[in-house]
Amino acid sequence: MIRTQNIQKSYVIGEERVKVLHGVDLEIQPGEMVALTGSSGSGKSTLMNILGCLDKPDEGAYFLAGEDVAQLSEDELAVIRNQRIGFVFQTFNLLPRMSALENVGLPLMYAGETNPQAKAREALTTVGLASRVDHEPNQLSGGQRQRVAIARAIINNPAIILADEPTGNLDSQTGLEVMDLFTELNRQGRTIIIVTHEPEIAAYCHRQIKMKDGRLLEDNRLLENVQPAGNGPL
Ligand code: ADP
Ligand code: MG
Numbered sequence: 001m002i003r004t005q006n007i008q009k010s011y012v013i014g015e016e017r018v019k020v021l022h023g024v025d026l027e028i029q030p031g032e033m034v035a036l037t038g039s040s041g042s043g044k045s046t047l048m049n050i051l052g053c054l055d056k057p058d059e060g061a062y063f064l065a066g067e068d069v070a071q072l073s074e075d076e077l078a079v080i081r082n083q084r085i086g087f088v089f090q091t092f093n094l095l096p097r098m099s100a101l102e103n104v105g106l107p108l109m110y111a112g113e114t115n116p117q118a119k120a121r122e123a124l125t126t127v128g129l130a131s132r133v134d135h136e137p138n139q140l141s142g143g144q145r146q147r148v149a150i151a152r153a154i155i156n157n158p159a160i161i162l163a164d165e166p167t168g169n170l171d172s173q174t175g176l177e178v179m180d181l182f183t184e185l186n187r188q189g190r191t192i193i194i195v196t197h198e199p200e201i202a203a204y205c206h207r208q209i210k211m212k213d214g215r216l217l218e219d220n221r222l223l224e225n226v227q228p229a230g231n232g233p234l
Contacts, residue, residue, distance in 0.1 A: 007060035035202035038211035086153030088163035143174035
């Protein structure tokens with residue numbers, strides 16, 4: 001599903017070039033649920049942005065479902081971000097003056113659908129928010145907001161979900177509930193990568209990868225016999 005070869009990335013800050021990823025080789029199979037851990041500044045978000053086709057590596061190759069991402073045009077990348085990948089962020093990134101239903105329907109609008117309500121309602125039902133469709137984000141709790149964001153992430157039935165510290169702004173009980181939801185989405189066959197600092201959150205994942213200073217330091221599979229679900233959307 002995901003394969004990177006020697007990915008390198010640096011940022012220029014003022015006069016200085018700071019290298020953030022020093023050659024990342026990573027392979028993730030369809031249906032895996034992976035935790036990406038490591039201290040702040042180790043390059044987790046930078047790597048996630050590259051995996052999500054939001055950013056490009058300076059060097060190295062990235063193959064997504066067999067396709068060489070470097071060969072794709074901006075338009076093709078936009079379609080991949082819209083159709084194949086669902087993003088979930090620590091701060092939810094919902095639009096404040098829009099209802100839950102409207103927020104969830106946005107990726108469908110971008111994909112050209114004029115009538116996203118029915119699917120948006122279905123996605124909100126999947127995340128347990130059928131009774132909150134008309135609420136705006138500020139009328140919802142943190143956990144409910146993150147559920148709305150997850151509904152938005154799955155509305156186009158993506159094969160991959162990338163979540164960057166999705167429980168970072170939630171209390172621990174709510175965080176675990178959100179992880180139950182990710183677990184269910186993984187059971188449906190979706191490949192999921194979750195950045196987290198919290199061991200209880202990482203423990204939900206079959207595989208834990210630890211980064212340090214822009215490199216993969218550890219890669220542990222927790223259970224021997226986990227079968228990738230393999231019957232997912234891609
Ligand atoms: P993590 O998510 O593991 O905390 P990041 O990938 O966000 O780490 O950041 C890794 C390093 O890259 C940090 O030192 C950070 O300051 C730097 N960095 C990240 N994004 C940018 C950017 N857009 N411009 C300049 N430096 C950046
Ligand atoms: Mg980060």
